[in-house]
Ligand SMILES: N[C@](CCCC[B-](O)(O)O)(CCN1CCC(O)CC1)C(=O)O
Ligand SMILES: [Mn+2]
């Protein structure tokens with residue numbers, strides 16, 4: 001296995017400062033060294049730099065669109081290059097609006113993808129259904145072919161080409177879905193394993209059904225977009241939009257171990273770690289070390305040794 005690490009210190013998909021520190025915190029916790037220790041080749045592509053955007057006035061209700069569009073165009077090019085170099089891309093966020101560039105660039109390199117979205121939230125509001133205007137609650141709406149006609153073209157977004165089909169998307173961990181999002185998920189028939197299904201089926205069955213569902217037709221490379229707020233806030237409190245009733249540490253690691261074993265994992269996002277949202281240093285350390293362990297599971301770490 002080989003991992004290409006891209007740091008994306010970006011926060012404009014949401015209003016809270018601090019999430020831009022995610023990449024360096026995850027590196028400082030030893031991600032690269034731990035990957036190498038477990039036999040994974042690692043190339044660190046460093047942190048992207050994003051230009052400041054002046055006068056980034058709201059477009060309708062959408063906030064900071066020009067900054068988000070520009071940052072994701074840079075990220076898309078960077079992820080495409082990492083994939084062309086033959087690595088599994090690892091995008092360290094930063095907020096979840098970065099999934100736009102990460103998935104777009106991944107698909108530009110490898111073609112059609114399966115997307116596994118692990119999150120408390122669906123992040124599938126369109127610019128018109130979003131009540132907050134924060135683009136970290138909207139990324140999937142820019143990527144789905146089926147929503148293309150429903151999404152207005154925002155400034156600095158004209159480069160985004162839809163690249164994912166609704167049938168190739170699976171959600172795990174949902175527990176805070178907006179009405180507009182629920183309507184979209186039902187309308188498109190997107191496969192959802194909410195926390196109710198995790199409780200009902202157990203994580204092993206959820207992963208079995210996820211992989212069966214995604215490989216029913218052609219097996220595609222998998223893009224895992226993991227929002228740290230999918231994990232319960234008792235474990236990962238240092239994040240912008242915590243929601244009670246989340247995945248245990250063990251369920252989170254089981255998910256990444258299982259996806260690694262498919263041999264199809266081709267791109268990973270780990271987003272929404274925000275040290276300023278922790279109340280204690282221990283809160284931050286628990287959040288960051290869980291993020292590292294989730295990523296190690298993506299690259300072959302097995303709890304059995
Ligand atoms: N769905 C939310 C949250 C998005 C979270 C993004 B993340 O990347 O962390 O998954 C809004 C949530 N909703 C707003 C109104 C409140 O009363 C209830 C929560 C949105 O802002 O669209
Ligand atoms: Mn979330």
Ligand SMILES: [Mn+2]
Nearest residue numbers: 096119123227
């Ligand atoms: Mn998210």
